[in-house]
Amino acid sequence: MDAPKVNRYPITIDGETVLIGTANELAIALDVLQGQFDREALSQLSPHLAEIIAHAYGFTTAMRSLSVEDQIFLIQAIGPDHLPGVMQNARHLRDILATLADQSVEEALVNTLGTSGLQHLIMNGVELAEVLEWVYGQCDAMVLDLLGDAALRRLCRYASDLSAVLHSLDFSLQARLLERLGWPFVVGLVIDGRDLAYLLRSLPPQNSAQLLNHFSGPRLKTLIGNADDWDYLYRRLEPSEAELLVKLLAGQ
Secondary structure, rough: OOOOOOOOOOEEEOOEEEEOOHHHHHHHHHHHHHHOOHHHHHHHHHHHHHOOOOOOOHHHHOOOOOHHHHHHHHHHHHHHOOHHHHHHHOOHHHHHHHHOOOHHHHHHHHHHHHHHHHHOOOOOOOHHHHHHOOOOOOOOHHHHHHHHHHHHHHOOHHHHHHHHHOOOHEEEHHHHHHHHHHHHHHHOOOEEEEEHHHHHHHHHHHHHHHOOOOOOOOHHHHHHOOOHHHHHHHOOOOOOHHHHHHHHHHOO
């Protein structure tokens, strides 16, 4: 089978012209330019960058050769219509975020992906948690806001999913997420004692108390079910959580 044809496009710097058709070729050219004419090269290739940088590996390769400002230019030049296809999936998005050292580049990447791009890439709560693990500052709030409440509920289908997401957020964002999802939704994820343990382990005491107070003593006894479930749950509680749980079970 013949190899797929690669279209190559010219860039002219200081009177010299080279043809660029792949991310590796672009990275080599950028290394040769040593930062002096990177923006000029990217500007000339701008209409074709989504074709040249066709996948996540190529994107990472090109980004390594660029300054922060030119990284942002590259992201915006690829644009929201093509960037989700370049990222390919949430795993690649996570790995790319892990390589970025500047928050402004992360914000540009997330903003350019936008709502449709993030919803296309992130398929479940575990993937969302992995992405959130590698964003900083206001970027994690940006991811949650762009995804939207309906998508967040769709992604957090199980208590373990929501627990993983909560573990990736600071306390203030945990509280905001719980408010957005709504306590009826959160409580509805708790099917057994292990689900309750997952959520309690991921929450600070004030929020775990709010969660526990949504359950009556009889309901907790039904959820916990047996000695094994009780042991699994109790060994994962903070002292204040354990004290509140015992009171609720006793009907106090």
